[in-house]
Amino acid sequence: MSDNQGPVWEIFLQKKAGQPFVHCGSLHAFDKEMALQNARDLYTRRGEGVSIWAVPSNAIVASSPEDIGPFFEPSNDKVYRHPTFYQIPDAIGHM
Amino acid sequence: MELNKFEDVFEGKLAKNEMVEPKDWMPDNYRKHLIRQISQHAHSEIVGMLPEGNWITRAPSLRSKVVLLAKVQDEGGHGLYLYTAAETLGVSRDELLNNLHTGKAKYSSIFNYPTLTWADIGAVGWLVDGAAIMNQVMLQRTSYGPYARAMVRICKEESFHQRQGFEIMTRLAFGTEDQKAMAQDALNRWWYPTMMMFGPPDAESPNSENAMKWRIKRETNDQLRQKFVNQTVPQVEYLGLTVPDANLKWNEAKKGYDYSEPNWVEFKNVISGNGPCNKERLAARNKAHDEGAWVREAAQAFAKKRKEVYAAA
Numbered sequence: 001m002s003d004n005q006g007p008v009w010e011i012f013l014q015k016k017a018g019q020p021f022v023h024c025g026s027l028h029a030f031d032k033e034m035a036l037q038n039a040r041d042l043y044t045r046r047g048e049g050v051s052i053w054a055v056p057s058n059a060i061v062a063s064s065p066e067d068i069g070p071f072f073e074p075s076n077d078k079v080y081r082h083p084t085f086y087q088i089p090d091a092i093g094h095m
Numbered sequence: 096m097e098l099n100k101f102e103d104v105f106e107g108k109l110a111k112n113e114m115v116e117p118k119d120w121m122p123d124n125y126r127k128h129l130i131r132q133i134s135q136h137a138h139s140e141i142v143g144m145l146p147e148g149n150w151i152t153r154a155p156s157l158r159s160k161v162v163l164l165a166k167v168q169d170e171g172g173h174g175l176y177l178y179t180a181a182e183t184l185g186v187s188r189d190e191l192l193n194n195l196h197t198g199k200a201k202y203s204s205i206f207n208y209p210t211l212t213w214a215d216i217g218a219v220g221w222l223v224d225g226a227a228i229m230n231q232v233m234l235q236r237t238s239y240g241p242y243a244r245a246m247v248r249i250c251k252e253e254s255f256h257q258r259q260g261f262e263i264m265t266r267l268a269f270g271t272e273d274q275k276a277m278a279q280d281a282l283n284r285w286w287y288p289t290m291m292m293f294g295p296p297d298a299e300s301p302n303s304e305n306a307m308k309w310r311i312k313r314e315t316n317d318q319l320r321q322k323f324v325n326q327t328v329p330q331v332e333y334l335g336l337t338v339p340d341a342n343l344k345w346n347e348a349k350k351g352y353d354y355s356e357p358n359w360v361e362f363k364n365v366i367s368g369n370g371p372c373n374k375e376r377l378a379a380r381n382k383a384h385d386e387g388a389w390v391r392e393a394a395q396a397f398a399k400k401r402k403e404v405y406a407a408a
C-alpha cells in the first residue's frame with residue numbers, strides 16, 4: 001500500500017489576461033497534468049484565475065531572509081535610478 | 096549570528112506585527128505549536144466533511160444537494176490549504192495523515208456529534224461554521240505567513256457556508272410546527288458542542304498563553320466565545336427559537352450576554368476519543384484512505400512510466 005502523496009508543486013494564478021502571475025499556494029501531484037487539474041479544483045473554484053502555472057517546488061530558488069541586508073544593498077545607494085533624482089525645468093512641465 | 100540575535104529578530108518581528116515566514120529562524124516551541132495547531136485545523140476540515148456528507152444523498156431538493164456538495168468540497172479544499180501550510184514547517188503530509196488515522200492527532204470535538212436530521216445540516220452551517228469563521232477571521236492576522244494566507248482564502252469561501260446553514264434554519268423555523276420543532280431540536284443539541292469549539296476557559300487552557308505571546312492567536316477562547324454568543328442570540332430570536340440556556344441574559348455593564356458554560360467534562364471525554372461518533376469518524380477516514388491507495392499507486396506508476404518514455408525518446 002502506498003502512502004506517497006507525490007511531490008509538491010507551487011501554484012501561480014493569473015487573475016485576468018494581461019496581469020502578472022501571483023503565487024497562491026501549493027499542492028501535491030504526481031505529474032504535470034495532475035498538478036494542473038488539482039490546481040484548477042483547489043484554487044479556481046470561484047473564477048479566481050484564467051491561467052495557471054504549476055512549478056515543482058524543488059525547482060524554485062529563493063533568497064534567504066538573512067540576506068535582506070547585503071543581498072539587496074547594491075540598490076540602496078543608487079538614487080539616480082529614480083526619476084526624482086533629476087531636475088526638469090519648470091517651463092517643460094510634466095515629463 | 097548567535098542564537099540571541101536570531102531570537103531578537105524573531106521577537107522584533109512579532110513586536111512589529113510582521114509575519115514570520117518558512118525560511119525565517121523561529122524557536123522550536125513556536126514551530127511545534129504551529130505544527131500541532133495547523134495540522135489539527137487541517138484534520139478538522141477533513142473530518143468535518145463526514146457529518147455533512149452524511150446528508151448529501153438525502154438532501155430534500157436538488158438545489159440543497161448542489162449547495163451541500165459545494166460546501167463539503169470547499170471543506171476538503173480548506174484541509175488541503177492547511178496541510179500545505181503545515182508542510183512548510185518541515186513535516187510531511189504522510190506523517191500528518193498517519194497521525195490522524197492512528198488516532199494520535201486531535202481534531203475539533205464538534206465533528207464527533209451525529210447529524211440526525213436535515214435540521215442538523217442547517218445548525219452545522221449556521222452555528223459550527225459561524226464559530227469557525229469567528230476563529231478564522233482572527234487567524235487571518237496570525238503571525239505565521241503561510242497560515243495567515245491560508246486563512247484569508249478560507250474566510251472568503253466560508254461566507255457562503257454560514258449563510259446556507261442559516262437559510263435551512265429559516266425555512267424550517269418559519270415552516271410547519273413539525274419543521275420548527277426539528278429546528279429547535281437541532282439548536283438544542285448543537286448549542287453547547289458549538290460553544291466548546293473555542294476551547295476550554297482561559298484559566299484552564301494549557302496552550303493559550305504561548306499562542307497569545309507569539310501572536311498565533313489574538314483573542315482568547317473566552318473572548319471569542321463571548322463574541323459568538325453576542326452575535327448569535329439575535330439570530331436565534333429572529334428565528335423564533337430558544338437558546339437552551341436558562342441563564343442566558345443581557346448584561347448591560349459588559350455589553351454582552353451572560354451565559355452558561357458548556358459541560359467541560361463532556362468536552363474532555365469527546366476529545367479523548369469517547370464522543371458519540373469518534374470511532375465512526377476515524378473508521379470512515381481510514382477506509383477512505385485505504386481504498387484510495389490504488390489510485391495513489393497507479394498515479395505514481397503512470398508518472399514513472401511517462402518519465403521513462405520521455406527519457407528513451
Ligand SMILES: [Fe+2]
Pocket residue numbers: 140169170173249253
Ligand atoms: Fe472550512
Ligand SMILES: [Fe+2]
Pocket residue numbers: 170224253256
Ligand atoms: Fe465551512
